[in-house]
Amino acid sequence: MGERNEASLPEFNHSFSQAVGALEGAVEHLIVSGWDELICCHAQELARALASAAKAERRDETERALRALASLLDLSPEQERPIQDAVHTKLRNLLGVIRKFPAAESA
Numbered sequence: 001m002g003e004r005n006e007a008s009l010p011e012f013n014h015s016f017s018q019a020v021g022a023l024e025g026a027v028e029h030l031i032v033s034g035w036d037e038l039i040c041c042h043a044q045e046l047a048r049a050l051a052s053a054a055k056a057e058r059r060d061e062t063e064r065a066l067r068a069l070a071s072l073l074d075l076s077p078e079q080e081r082p083i084q085d086a087v088h089t090k091l092r093n094l095l096g097v098i099r100k101f102p103a104a105e106s107a
Contacts, residue, residue, distance in 0.1 A: 012053075012057065016050065016053060016054075019046060019049070019050055019053075020050065020098055020099065022046060023043060023046040023047060023050065023069075023095075023098075024095055024099075026039055026042055026043035026046065027043055027069070027073075027091050027095060030043065030073075030091075031088045031091065031092070034077075035075075035077040035080045035081070037076075037077065040073050040074075040075075043073050044070050044073040044074060047066045047067075047069045047070035047073060048066075048067075048070050050062075050066050050098075051063050051066035051067045051070065054066060061097065062097070062098055062100075065094045065097040065098050066094075066098060068090075068094055069091065069094045069095070069098070072087055072090060072091060072094075075087065
């Protein structure tokens with residue numbers, strides 16, 4: 001692994017926060033409007049990319065939450081429908097963990 005450049009940390013946190021915002025928007029759309037496969041794929045790609053970035057920055061809790069979120073987004077509409085309330089609750093809980101990223105793990 002490469003060295004962690006502390007000078008770029010604020011820029012990284014800003015970019016990461018923007019990407020998390022895009023992920024939140026996609027997930028919220030899925031929750032409100034239904035399990036659209038195209039939006040699921042987009043959100044899953046975002047979650048996986050963010051998980052890789054979190055891993056590179058040694059943000060273990062955030063990485064785990066993003067990987068769990070990506071796994072939930074892998075559900076097909078047929079799989080999601082019967083357990084919809086539980087899936088939506090878990091997605092929102094995971095987003096709450098992910099939102100805490102800069103403050104919780106940057107020390």
